[in-house]
Amino acid sequence: MNKFKALMLTTAVVISITSCDNNENPEISNNQNAQLSLGGHISHKDCGYIDNNWPSNAELSTTRIINASETNFLVGQNANIASLFNINTVPLGFAIGNGTLNAISYGAGYIIFGESLYNYALDNGGRISVAMVQAHEVAHQLQFRNNIPSRNESTARASELEADAFAGFYIGHADGYNADWTTAAPAYTFSASLGDNNVNSPGHHGTAAQRRSAFRLGWLLRDNAYPGARSFDSSFFRYYDQYVLAGALRGETEFTRPEGISEDVHEYIMSKMDELHKISTGEISEEEFLNL
Ligand SMILES: [Zn+2]
Structure with missing residues (x-):
């Protein structure tokens, strides 16, 4: 019986997915009819099983999470995030059921957002916490x-x-969530407190303090037009390597403005470098971070 299927993801990560094998309807497991619209990557319609990243009793929906209002919110955020980052809207599914405290960005090109996580986010910061998680997951798609x-x-x-x-940039940008720091920081803190289950990311995720500084740097870049994923990437690491982690110029005698970053925004970022470094070391505590 064709009980397990190995799925080769585009990023060379292999996960195994249990097919919805059904003895009474053997044709279902080996044709396309059982597949929903997440790029045809998951076959589950009849048994409900999603993949081994989710509880076995969780079910996949492509139409509804929590209720119509919350579904519209998340679908709208997903579209808005894609719009800011200049990509087609990322296919989005919902894992429904107990124990779905997770959101996963798959190398095959889609995202699954868990119902338990959505409810938990609403109880801890509200809808901006949902948007923050989604922006982080879409950022993984930009990386893939x-x-x-x-x-x-x-x-x-x-x-x-x-x-x-990337998520900080979205949360702060006028064409993104447009949140001030008082609103943004708790949403970030919520997101970072979760176990991160991006399938491509085993192991270390950076210290909590380093992650806070990275989010803050993205948020500080909010007045810059989105320069494209690769340009954002190179700017981010230039600032981050040269100043944020080191606390001073490192490896270069002169720090030139990264391509794609306006002069005004560059000056603004440079004026915040001491603060960013102190966030990254923990010298600025989590509590102080919330009140910056
Ligand atoms: Zn992640």
Whole structure:
């Protein structure tokens, strides 16, 4: 019986997915009819099983999470995030059922957002917390599609820090969520408190303090027009490597403005470098971070 299917994701990560094998309807498991619209990657309609990242009793919906109002909110945010980042809207599914405290960005090109996580976000910061999580997950799609982060580390740290920065940019940008810091920081804190289950990211995700500084840097870049994923990537790591982590110019005698960043925004970022460094070391505490 064709009980397990191996699915090769575009990013060379292999996960196994249990098919909806059904002895009474054997044709269902090996044709396209059982597949919903997440790019045809998941076959589950009859047994409800999603994949081994979700509880076995969770069911996939492509139409509804919580209620019509919340579904519209998340679908709208997903479209708005894609619009700001200049990509087609990322296919989005919903994992429904107990224990779905998760949101996962798949290398195959779609995102699944869990119902339990949605409810938890509403109870901890409200809808902006939902938007924050979704922006972070869409950022992973930008990485998959653009072969970024350009920085290669043996762990997931670089991609997680960069996803936090993309999310910060979205949350602060006028064409994004347009949130001031008082609103933005608690949503970030909520998101970062979750276990991150991006399938491409085993291991270390950066310290909490480093992740806060990456999000803050993305948020501070909010007045800059979106420069494109690769340009955002190179700007982010220039600032982050040269100043944020080091606390001073490192490896270069002169720091030139990254391409794609306006002079005004560059000056503004440079005026915040001491603060960003102190966030990254923890010298500015989590509580102080919330009140910046
Ligand atoms: Zn992540």
